[in-house]
Amino acid sequence: MQVLGFDDDDRAFLALPAAALALATALVLGLGLGFVLDRSSAAAVPADSPAAAESTEPQGCVAAVDRAVEALAVAREVDVALSAHTDVLNDLRARRVTPEQALQLSAPLLTEGAERSVELDVLTQRFEQVASGCRG
Secondary structure, three states: OEEEEEEOOOOEEEEEEHHHHHHHHHHHHHHHHHHHHHHHHHHHOOOOOHHHHHHOOHHHHHHHHHHHHHHHHHHHHHHHHHHHHHHHHHHHHOOOOOHHHHHHHHHHHHHHHHHHHHHHHHHHHHHHHHHOOOOO
């Protein structure tokens, strides 16, 4: 499965693995979201409060790992939908399907991907809320 990317230097299309693109996007979004949530949670919960002590307990860290596993499973579903959609676009580009067929095939994939993406955002926020106390 390949995604097309544009190379400005020699004006040619380069093939990029879809999983690499999805992973890079998830990492960038995760880092940005983690930074924002970490900064907001640090301001909201004083270090000497009972809530801060509660989040550093091993149970909280186990919950964080559980939430991360859930988020990774949903991220995989987003990747599958993106891969399938890219296959349709590649078929359209190669003229194996008509534009109407491509639209018919892609619409459910895009809907599924969008729904899973929203779910992934929610799971990521829940993970960050619990995991912030587990970081050393």
